[in-house]
Amino acid sequence: MKKQILHTETLDDSILWSNLKKGDEKAFSILFKKYYSHLVRYGNSFIPFPEKVQDCVQDVFTDIWVYRNKLNDSVVVKAYLLACVRKRITRSQERDRIFRLSTSVDSIKFLFDFSIEHHLIADEITADKVLRLNQLINDLPSRQKEAIYLRYNQELTVDQIANTLDINYQSANNLLHRALLCLRKDWKASISLILLLFLTAF
Numbered sequence: 001m002k003k004q005i006l007h008t009e010t011l012d013d014s015i016l017w018s019n020l021k022k023g024d025e026k027a028f029s030i031l032f033k034k035y036y037s038h039l040v041r042y043g044n045s046f047i048p049f050p051e052k053v054q055d056c057v058q059d060v061f062t063d064i065w066v067y068r069n070k071l072n073d074s075v076v077v078k079a080y081l082l083a084c085v086r087k088r089i090t091r092s093q094e095r096d097r098i099f100r101l102s103t104s105v106d107s108i109k110f111l112f113d114f115s116i117e118h119h120l121i122a123d124e125i126t127a128d129k130v131l132r133l134n135q136l137i138n139d140l141p142s143r144q145k146e147a148i149y150l151r152y153n154q155e156l157t158v159d160q161i162a163n164t165l166d167i168n169y170q171s172a173n174n175l176l177h178r179a180l181l182c183l184r185k186d187w188k189a190s191i192s193l194i195l196l197l198f199l200t201a202f
Contacts, residue, residue, distance in 0.1 A: 013077040021068050032061055035078060038154065039085045045112035045149070046089050056088040079160035082150070086164060110146035113138055136186050144179035151176055 019027035036057060043053035060081065064071065137145065143165070150156045150164060162172035 014074075017071075017075065017077050018073070020064070021071055021073070023068070028061075028065055031077065035081050036061075038078070039081055042082055042149075042154070043085050043089055045110050045146075046086070047093065048111075052092060053089070056092055057085055060084045060088050076156075076160050076163075078154065079156050079164055082154065082156075083164040083166070087166075110142045110149070112145065112149055133183070136183055140179055140182060144175050144182070147172060147175040148179050 013031070016027040016031050020031065039057045039060070040050075040053055043056055044050060047053060064084075137148065140148070146165070147161055150161045151158075156164065158172050158176065159169060161176075162169045165172060165175075
């Protein structure tokens with residue numbers, strides 16, 4: 001059932017994207033409303049300037065509309081938008097000299113703080129373990145933490161994560177693998193429970 005729902009969502013995005021490329025303002029508006037909050041939240045994980053993040057997200061959508069005739073026909077819309085916002089924020093940092101200059105998206109750090117709410121866990125012992133898991137996740141290297149976020153919060157595939165981070169498939173897969181290995185090593189619980197907490201917490 002879940003696969004069917006995901007397939008339907010992908011299909012809807014594909015239709016909206018196709019209609020947007022044809023100049024359909026309604027399709028553009030639907031995609032904007034659907035993903036705006038996701039993109040702002042993602043952008044806020046890189047810089048502590050909400051207004052600047054909002055400007056970057058709006059700029060991404062403006063460019064998509066202005067240059068719609070040049071867009072690829074087949075994209076995974078959510079992954080494409082996340083990648084665009086990431087790159088836009090990097091360019092904004094370089095232009096405004098808020099951070100050190102760089103020509104690579106690797107220069108930005110993922111600052112999102114994971115917080116699996118321990119009060120949602122009825123068992124006090126498990127709740128304590130969840131607090132420990134929060135700490136372990138937030139102590140992961142920036143890229144590993146971002147990969148975890150994209151996989152379990154944004155529900156991207158490994159291919160889509162690779163495109164968003166501008167790396168190859170194997171590198172994206174390695175990031176996830178190393179992150180999960182680290183969590184499983186330091187958090188004395190099964191990997192299935194880790195994944196369950198991710199999937200139910202956000």
